[in-house]
Amino acid sequence: MAADPSAAPPAAADPDGPDAVRLTWNAWPRSKVEASRCVVPLAAAVSPVRAQDPSAPPPLPYPPLRCKPPCSALLNPFARVDFAAKIWICPLCFSRNHFPPHYAAISESNVPAELFPQCSTVEYIVGGAGGVPGAPAGQAPPPPPVFLFVIDTCVIEEELEYVKMAMRKAVALLPEHALVGLVTFGTQVHLHELGFSDLSKIYVFRGTKEISKEQILDQLGLAGAGRPVFSKMPQQPGVPQVNGMHPPPTAGVSRFLLPVSECECTLSTLLDELQPDQWPVEAGNRAIRCTGVALSVAAGLLGACMPGTGARIIALLGGPCTEGPGVIVSKDLSEPVRSHKDLDKDAAPHFQKAVKFYDGLAKQLVGQGHVLDVFASALDQVGLAEMKVAIERTGGLVVLSESFGHSVFKDSFKRIFEGGEQSLGLSFNGTLEINCSKDIKVQGIIGPCTSLEKKGALCADTVVGQGNTTAWKMCGLDRNTSLTVFFDVSPSERSSQPGHQNPHLYIQFVTSYQHPEGQMRIRVTTICRKWVDGSTNTEELVEGFDQETAAVVLARYISLKMEMEEEFDATRWLDRSLIRLCSRFGDYRKDDPSSFSLHSNFSLFPQFMFNLRRSQFVQVFNNSPDETAYFRMLLNRESITNSVAMIQPSLISFSFDSPPSPVFLDVASIAADRILLLDAYFSVVIFHGMTVAQWRNMGYQNQPEHEQFAHLLQAPHEEAQMIIKGRFPVPRLVVCDQHGSQARFLLAKLNPSATYNSAHDVAPGSDIIFTDDVSFQVFCEHLQRLAVQS
Secondary structure: OOOOOOOOOOOOOOOOOOEEEOOOOOEEOHHHHHHHOOOOOOOOOOOOOOOOOOOOOOOOOOOOOOOOOOOEEEEEOOOOOOOOOEEEEEEOOOOEEEEHHHHHEEEOOOOOOHOOOOOEEEEEEEEEOOOOOOOOOOOOOOOOOOEEOOOOOOHHHHHHHHHHHHHHHHHOOOOOOEEEEEEEEEEEEEEEOOOOOOOOOOEEEEEOOOOOOOHHHHHHHHHHHHHOOOOOOOOOOOOOOOOOOOOOOOOOHHHHHHEEEHHHHHHHEEEEEEEOOOOOOOEEEEEEEOOHHHHHHHHHHHHHHHOOOOOOEEEEEEOOOOOOOOOOOOEEEOOOOHHHHHHHHOOOOOOHHHHHHHHHHHHHHHHHHHHEEEEOOOOOOOOHHHHHHHHHHHHHOEEEEEOOHHHHHHHHHHHHHHHHHHHHOOOEEEEEEEEEEEOOOEEEOOOOOOOOOOOOEEEEEOOOOOOOOOOOEEEOOOOOOOOOEEEEEOOHHHHHHHOOOOEEEEEEEEEEEEOOOOOOEOOOOOOOOEEEEEOOOOHHHHHOOOOOHHHHHHHHHHHHHHHOOOOOOOOHHEEEEEEEHHHHHOOEEEEEEEEEEOOOOOOOHHHHHHHHHHHHOOOOOOHHHHHHHHHHHHHOOOHHHHHHHHHOOEEEEEEOOOOOEEOOEHHHOOOOOEEEEEEOOOOEEEEEHHHHHHHHHHOOHHHHHHHHHHOOOOHHHHHHHHHOOOOOOOEEEEEEEEOHHHHHHOOOEEEEEOOOOHHHHHHOOOOOOOOOHHHHHHHHHHHHHHHOOO
């Protein structure tokens, strides 16, 4: 149990594997009772469109084969094939399916790519690929990406200048065929008609009351628009139509949404002329800001002009909504913005109404296939807690920073539009279907998606997150998007009988989406795992445990429970779960704590739980509801590797004595002659020990004889830039010195092995933490004592 409280498991070349699927348990118990005794839920973290392995086959230019209904699973390497009879047997439902005529040449020496044993993940191009090399002649060209910018003008002039600079850079990075629109708002909403270039033409909407989609379209002269007429694609019988057909754009496109090549000058002029909101603000009052109406107008416009086509609303917000629908606080400055305490006591008068409004907006956007991205840059809260439902259900991106001039905003905003290696791989209009073996049920998904309410035999009675369905909509997704799928074991009477037990279970994830290049694609990932008898074969269960995935799944699960259940005590729930897990899988003599030990697959799990208990996901004190919503949205959508960094930061030491190396996430790691680099995902901290800081202040690094010291100072900055470069949102970089005010960014994350109560034991040059929290060592002692009693 004396494990290092910061060390991470050995880094693999690709921890997510070729399929980008990680399971909490890689061997599954056969019964419900044994599954509940495992404590950690049976769950999978799936990255639906992660960049494929270079060794993977290129996308296949033909439609996939499906099993007969109701199964509808796609052909995969685990299917048994009778080459003589031209039949394949589905591994999920055991149905026999005939190959169609165009598979007539199939043989043991001539198999299609989807049957290669190493191709458990394949992609198909299914249409909308006109203009793409190799695309069939006469196929419709892919739709252009659409970006509708919604800019808050209730900000000071300096902040607005930062917004203008960011917008100019963004427009310069957009492809010339991308469609762009502009909405600005303050006390009123201004929709700019970019197609009217002779002079500035603006449609103005009052911000005081909710406007229906019909009213918006009527005012814009687009009444009757927004009813998509889908043109059919060539389709193989038995293959459901993919939700990627693109209706012809309406006339509104040429008025409000123009290609960058046609409106760059007009847009530049509009940005130059843009002024802070001119509406006077009375003393003691907040600015009048109608965020809700602005987003309604944007959603209504896209619904009329580009229904069913991938498009993004990118909202740049500089403060809270104080007028109209979505209001989170009154104009009177004497009323503070709601806190966690207010929400707990039901003392936030605007909260439920605002959430209801954004829930309606989310349904509208999901129905249209559009995404809401929010960039909130303000010292005050802007209402992310209320907007969370709309951002998360549409798969939108979210960035929270203090100012539009801060690098967190500027660099993150720029990353959306960059191509090449820096590209986020933004995709649109996705759906995820899950097929699985008969003894498995799907409880639901936590992550950026919305239920499509496709009920069936595979739906579990217990619902987690977006449940009661086996299909989900993802309006926006990117290479880092991760979803957590929860499963239940529900063995049938037949499969429980000896001789009828299949040793393997199969789960298939089918993602159809609009690729950044415009093509509609289907990605099929099929995984195979083993069933085990949990009561007699604990060893195989233990060997298949993934402690990183388990920690992240529990973090996402308790975050959901904290939002959904009043009076839920997350710390107590985690403690009880950890004790049960250690009691079930630990090796010990009853009532002898000193004999307790854990298998290497479980050895890091207690420290993950220790750090999760102390994290911003569980301890919301000192965080605003907006910050908590922001942290949880990113936790729910990022990869397992990134999410682990949020829960348990990594700490690297730089010194003269040794090369850069990981050290304990402990206050004892602080030394006067060391530089520490902390990666806490949301922030990257470079911490200089007292002696190093003094040498730097005296300018030793500028002297030729101290070149090694200059390299020592530079090394953590280079490492920090490598971390920042590959991350979205861009983390905050904090450079601080021991005993300085910003040293708190590091101290808050460290294990308090030395506190004010034990100051006499501290090594010279180290530090102490002023806290009454227990240390990891004490936590483990209590855990051992309680686990051996169970």
